[in-house]
Structure formats: C-alpha cells, structure tokens
Amino acid sequence: MDEQPASTKERILAVAGDIFGEKGFKDTTIRLIAERARVNVAAINYHFRDKESLYAAILEEVFRTGFTRFPGDMGLPPQPSPQQRLRAFVRAMFYRLQSREGWGGLAGRGRLIARELLSPSPAFEAMLDRYIKPHRDLLVDIIADIVAAPCPREKLLPCAISIIGQCIYYAVAAPVIGLISPVNAPNEHNLDRLAEFVWVFSLGGIAAVSATITTPKETP
C-alpha cells in the first residue's frame, strides 16, 4: 500500500476500498479512512457527498476494473471449444475474485462483493444490469454449447448457478476453508489449481444434468 502523494481524492478512494472490503459498510468509519489516507475527515464529505456516495463510487470502480481486467472470455485462443470457454470463464472468476490485480481475495475487495451478494446495497442494483447479467448470459451460452442438444435456457440456469456458486464460495468462505482445509484456501499461488478443479467438476456436473434433460424425441 504505497502512500504516494497522489491527490486527496485518489488517496481516499484507494484506502476506502480496502477498508470497506475489510470491515463492511457499517463498521467502516469516516475517521479511519481519513486517518489511513492522511486526510481530514471533512475532506471526505467535501469530495464525496457522504459516506454512502463514497461507497457507491468505490463499488462502481471495483466492478469496472474487475470485469475489465478479467473478462469472462479471458485469454481464449481463436475458435475455442465450449469446454475451453468454460475453463476460461472459471479461471476469470477466480482471478477476478482472488488475485492481487483483481479484487484481492478476502483480504481485499472480494469481500465487498461477497457482502453485496448477501445484502445488496442500493448502489449494487446498477451493477447487476451492467456487469452481472451479461456475465450470466455468457455462461449460459457456454453451457448450452456444451450440452449441444437443444434445451430451453431455463433448464441451464441451475448449472450456471452451481458453477458460479463454487467460485464464489471460495471467495466468501475463504476464512472457514482455511480452518477446515488449509491447502484449499484460495491464495495468490493456487488459483490455477482450484479453477482447474472447479472446471473438471463442473464439466462432469453438466454432463450428468444434461443426461437427465436430453430426453426429447429429436435425438435420431
């Protein structure tokens, strides 16, 4: 955390993101942000109207950088197979949620997202349409391609939930996973392994589910 003499506003944003992520909205005090950013308390109300607007600004920034740096089709070769696209999707989720260049896992802003899942703030609603719903649609497209057989998209949504659920659980429950099974607690160095596992597990899950739903009479 370099405290470069960046502009006051920038220092507030940087520090507040960490603190909101670490402690949540209510537990975060303007005074702690001010202290860590080496800024007067009133400067925060001057640059951002109030605590809630500051939070909204940070949430917006977190989503933008996360999905810009780690889009759901991150690092795909041309003409990828649906399986490869799923792998990229899962890897992107892990890196977005957990890597240092992303939301920094539990220590950082990943917690902020996790808290929003649990109790969405007013500021979160906007993120839904802009980032989350397109992301969901991408995943459902991928799953549809893997299943191959024609299938209503509603049938595929639970698969998407299961896949996203695994990824997010690693972020949400990292502290407990660390106590229960330390090797599998996400950290900067095991993201590839964890993502690879979730990918394999999910491919198997999709296969099992698609076996139960591909019963229409169009299979020759």
Add this chain to the structure above:
Amino acid sequence: MDEQPASTKERILAVAGDIFGEKGFKDTTIRLIAERARVNVAAINYHFRDKESLYAAILEEVFRTGFTRFPGDMGLPPQPSPQQRLRAFVRAMFYRLQSREGWGGLAGRGRLIARELLSPSPAFEAMLDRYIKPHRDLLVDIIADIVAAPCPREKLLPCAISIIGQCIYYAVAAPVIGLISPVNAPNEHNLDRLAEFVWVFSLGGIAAVSATITTPKETP
C-alpha cells in the same frame, strides 16, 4: 412471529436471532431488540452480560438446533447406497439452511451463518470443532464411498468444498439469485427441487473428478 408472553429471556433470544440474522451484528441495536421483544433495554444487559454475549448465546443455539433437526444423515433408509447418503446430505443442508424449521433461509438465521463464513466472530470458532468439522468428515466419507477406488482423502476435499459451496451459495446469494433467476431463488417450496439438482450435478462432478484421479493424465 407469535409474541406469546414467554419469559423475557426467551423473547429476547427469539427476537434477537431474527434481527442479528437480518441486519448483522453491528447493524443490530439493543434498542431495536428491546422494542420488538417488548422488553426494556436494560433487561438485555441484565440477562445476557452484553451485546456480544447475547450474540454468542444465539449462535450456539442456532447451530445446535440446526444440526439436531437436520443431521447430515437425515431420513436415510437402512443400508443406504453412498449416492443416497449424498442425497440425504445435500437435502439436509438445504433444509437446515433454508427451511422455516431450520435457519429460515435468507430472511432468518441462515444469513447469520453466511456472515460468519465471511468474517468469523470469536464465538464461531467453537462451532467449528463441534459441528462443522464432523460434518465435513461425514461428507468426505460419503464421497470416498462413491469414488470407491482407493484414494487419499486430501484428493476428495475439493469435491466436498464444491458440494458444500453450491448449497451455501444458494443461502448466501439468495437475494441476487432472486434478481438473476427468480425461479431458482430458494424458498419454502422449491428446496426439494434445488437439492435434487445439486445432488445430480455433484454426482456428475464426482464422477468426472474421480476419472482424473484413477486414470492419471488426460482431462476431458
């Protein structure tokens, strides 16, 4: 929420459980508990030493009743297959987390557990050894039986995390799931369907993973 003239202490416990679950520890005020329980604020500090002890008492009660009413081997026939045992395990998780007789899903105490996963309180550590670790061991046993082939238990832990992860994600992210895919947001009436899906998906996942364990190299 019947406000029977139960003892003051009991009314405090009942109401505080709901409020802590709904709002989290910091956002919950003694005064709101007092008001909803129709009790004087000082009575809370009288019966429970302070806010934190009250919270600890509630956490203990929540875990106890949850795992007593919905044990991991809930409703199994004699001589169950490992697959049946997994189904019972998953169903128990859904009912424990979401049903009205359990932790009442998101509206109720399920959120309390979700918050603990994200940032465990001091009171939570005791719950780990008493409830969560045995629960994890039960699941790993079941998975080992399903895989059948001899396999170090460390290899099976990620499967357990993926399965538990799906179940808990439904509890943690219920508000967002409701916005993203309303039919699949957990409620009192669709728990069987959701649990069944997670079961099938997970069986497929275990199969895929065990294929990579038993036949090294070459992934799908």
Add this chain to the structure above:
DNA sequence: GCAGGAGTAAAACAAATGTTTAAATCATGC
C-alpha cells in the same frame, strides 16, 4: 405479612460517529 432477592423500568452516561461550519491555505488567471 413481610424480608429479600430476582426481574423490570426510566433515565442518565459516555463514547463513537456522520455531518456541518467557518476559518485558513493553496492555486490559478489576470
């Protein structure tokens, strides 16, 4: 009946905390 303790109530206390005020300082254009 009543002494004594358990339970409850109203009010006060003290600390934390978001916000505002008003003055001081800085930067920029002229």
Add this chain to the structure above:
DNA sequence: GCATGATTTAAACATTTGTTTTACTCCTGC
C-alpha cells in the same frame, strides 16, 4: 501582486448506541 474560487483544516454539532445507575415492582419462602 492579487482576487477569486477550490481545497483543506480544526472544531463543533447532533445523533446514535452500548452500558450503567437507581429506583420500583413482583414473587417466594417463612
């Protein structure tokens, strides 16, 4: 150089909130 507006600061303000105090009520055992 200076006037003007933007920024920063210290202090004050108002509210919330956990806790304690003190007095009152109710019940139980004798």
